[in-house]
Amino acid sequence: MVNRGWLLDLVGRTAAVANGATVSVELGEGDPNIQADTVAAWCSRTGNTLVGVRDNIATVRRGPAHDAMAELPADQVPGTRLWMYTNFDCNLACDYCCVRSSPQSERRALGIDRIRQLASEAVQAGVSELLLTGGEPFLLPDIDKVVAVCTAVLPTTLLTNGMLFKGRRLEALQRMDRERLTLQISLDSATPEVHDSHRGRGSWARAVAGMRLAIAEGFRVKVAATLAPEHSDQRLPFHAFLDSLGIARQDQVIRALAHRGVAESGLELTLESLIPEVTITADGVYWHPVSADHDDQLVTADIFPLAEAIGEVQRRFTEQRAYASAAAQWFPCS
Amino acid sequence: MSKPLIVGAVAYTPNVVTIWEGMRDYFAGGPAEMDFVLFSNYGRQVDALQAGMIDLAWNTNLAWVRTVGQTEGACRALAMRDTDTVFQTVFVARTGSNFESLESLRGKRLALGSQDSAQAAILPVHFLSQAGLDADAVELLRINSDVGKHGDTGRSELDALRAVLDDRADAAALGINTWEAIGRDELMPGAFESFWESPTYSHCNFTALPSLSEDRVQPWLDQLLAMDWENPEHRPILEMEGLKKWVAPQLDGYVSLFDAVAEQGISIRW
Numbered sequence: 001m002v003n004r005g006w007l008l009d010l011v012g013r014t015a016a017v018a019n020g021a022t023v024s025v026e027l028g029e030g031d032p033n034i035q036a037d038t039v040a041a042w043c044s045r046t047g048n049t050l051v052g053v054r055d056n057i058a059t060v061r062r063g064p065a066h067d068a069m070a071e072l073p074a075d076q077v078p079g080t081r082l083w084m085y086t087n088f089d090c091n092l093a094c095d096y097c098c099v100r101s102s103p104q105s106e107r108r109a110l111g112i113d114r115i116r117q118l119a120s121e122a123v124q125a126g127v128s129e130l131l132l133t134g135g136e137p138f139l140l141p142d143i144d145k146v147v148a149v150c151t152a153v154l155p156t157t158l159l160t161n162g163m164l165f166k167g168r169r170l171e172a173l174q175r176m177d178r179e180r181l182t183l184q185i186s187l188d189s190a191t192p193e194v195h196d197s198h199r200g201r202g203s204w205a206r207a208v209a210g211m212r213l214a215i216a217e218g219f220r221v222k223v224a225a226t227l228a229p230e231h232s233d234q235r236l237p238f239h240a241f242l243d244s245l246g247i248a249r250q251d252q253v254i255r256a257l258a259h260r261g262v263a264e265s266g267l268e269l270t271l272e273s274l275i276p277e278v279t280i281t282a283d284g285v286y287w288h289p290v291s292a293d294h295d296d297q298l299v300t301a302d303i304f305p306l307a308e309a310i311g312e313v314q315r316r317f318t319e320q321r322a323y324a325s326a327a328a329q330w331f332p333c334s
Numbered sequence: 335m336s337k338p339l340i341v342g343a344v345a346y347t348p349n350v351v352t353i354w355e356g357m358r359d360y361f362a363g364g365p366a367e368m369d370f371v372l373f374s375n376y377g378r379q380v381d382a383l384q385a386g387m388i389d390l391a392w393n394t395n396l397a398w399v400r401t402v403g404q405t406e407g408a409c410r411a412l413a414m415r416d417t418d419t420v421f422q423t424v425f426v427a428r429t430g431s432n433f434e435s436l437e438s439l440r441g442k443r444l445a446l447g448s449q450d451s452a453q454a455a456i457l458p459v460h461f462l463s464q465a466g467l468d469a470d471a472v473e474l475l476r477i478n479s480d481v482g483k484h485g486d487t488g489r490s491e492l493d494a495l496r497a498v499l500d501d502r503a504d505a506a507a508l509g510i511n512t513w514e515a516i517g518r519d520e521l522m523p524g525a526f527e528s529f530w531e532s533p534t535y536s537h538c539n540f541t542a543l544p545s546l547s548e549d550r551v552q553p554w555l556d557q558l559l560a561m562d563w564e565n566p567e568h569r570p571i572l573e574m575e576g577l578k579k580w581v582a583p584q585l586d587g588y589v590s591l592f593d594a595v596a597e598q599g600i601s602i603r604w
Binding site: 005007008011012015016017018019021038041042045046047062 | 347348349351352488489492495496499512515516517521522573574
């Protein structure tokens with residue numbers, strides 16, 4: 001007969017821990033699927049939570065499941081914002097670009113047809129904001145049409161380096177919906193030195209000119225800086241400079257350098273450390289925009305239906321949080 | 335505002351802290367606030383009740399019987415959980431043992447929980463005796479893995495079940511709560527089946543001494559009985575403590591344990 005003692009172990013060990021704590025019990029011999037079902041049935045019956053069964057070890061959390069999604073602020077719930085990489089080519093070759101964009105990069109455009117469908121499905125899927133990024137989106141000849149299919153359904157943010165507002169691209173900008181579109185322009189410092197050291201000589205002056213132009217055209221402009229730790233002293237002068245341009249404080253975003261793409265250093269960002277922001281590229285659905293060129297964070301190659309893609313990200317996030325929490329219980333400081 | 339009532343409880347799992355913090359929060363701001371003190375075993379708790387360190391003791395049935403004995407019947411029970419009024423002892427054996435009644439245990443080995451466990455040791459012996467099975471009729475395997483926590487002897491009861499699985503015993507006696515915790519015979523098909531369930535009896539209660547005045551007891555009791563399963567703020571506490579409703583004590587439900595303690599010569603002191 002199959003040894004069923006492991007269920008007694010599970011009952012005893014779960015009873016001995018506090019609510020929210022996890023226990024792991026090695027299952028005995030027998031059909032792993034049946035045993036996993038038994039653990040699930042026991043959890044359901046006793047009000048405990050099955051974290052998972054891996055390698056014949058069942059992990060159970062005492063008490064009802066944590067709702068990882070419910071614990072997030074509303075604007076951070078995965079799927080609330082939908083990122084779309086319009087293209088990967090860029091007029092710049094920033095030395096920390098998280099997706100390795102440069103003038104030599106392949107375009108890998110998502111394309112207006114797919115963006116239109118994504119925007120259309122986004123509302124039904126519960127998305128409340130669209131974000132378009134690249135590469136440099138203004139390299140696309142139809143960027144105004146791409147933006148239009150987005151702003152037609154939801155508030156939209158367009159990320160750009162702000163350096164290309166001339167000629168037909170300026171005309172494209174001028175055709176965009178000022179009520180529904182926010183421009184997010186990248187600027188890394190209050191003076192040219194730091195910015196240009198990463199992005200190329202003269203890029204700071206052109207970006208600032210682009211910001212002034214966009215503001216003059218009546219667009220809401222957010223500014224996002226990528227700041228390496230050694231430049232943390234730039235923070236206050238940066239805010240002062242942006243204040244002088246009339247950029248509201250809530251539109252002044254300073255983000256840490258990520259060790260992704262061509263960046264040689266920066267924060268290590270993993271599935272476990274990143275709250276996902278659903279990100280679509282021509283290649284599929286990614287965990288987060290900062291990792292949209294890295295297979296380790298490719299969630300699925302199937303972009304459509306969008307609701308299923310978002311659901312898969314949410315499912316993985318919930319599962320991953322459950323295991324992360326269990327891992328925290330396994331390695332207490334002592 | 336009068337000073338809070340101090341309730342004593344035994345910390346048999348870490349969740350006891352959460353339960354009594356929840357109870358304290360529930361009473362906070364009301365006419366009868368409470369605080370709590372945790373003890374490592376029921377002996378210490380009943381000593382503290384008699385010493386006036388605590389006003390109320392959340393006692394198991396054996397602690398109640400002993401407190402009645404030590405106070406010569408002067409103590410009183412204030413309330414219990416609905417689940418405390420219908421507690422049972424369950425006798426289980428390996429599936430296919432063909433045990434049909436307590437008589438089936440004659441000449442067999444019965445695993446019991448800790449010696450001070452009413453549901454898994456004292457009352458099972460009493461039920462055997464009532465069925466005509468005296469001390470020589472059944473070989474008892476006593477597993478004293480959690481002595482001192484005699485209302486909460488789940489560990490020794492699980493050990494008794496392990497003894498059956500390991501063929502160190504033919505059957506085990508355990509509380510209905512442990513039987514429920516392992517999913518009765520439904521989650522371990524082919525492992526255990528129950529062959530006898532005892533009549534219901536009473537388990538825990540809030541025990542007070544006469545020195546606690548009525549004007550302090552009644553507001554606290556009224557507020558306790560007002561806890562509502564349908565109230566989402568109350569329910570988590572009730573769920574953790576294992577009840578849906580606080581009820582008046584059913585003292586008739588302790589008769590079998592009083593008889594068992596007397597028959598077995600169990601001391602009224604620890």
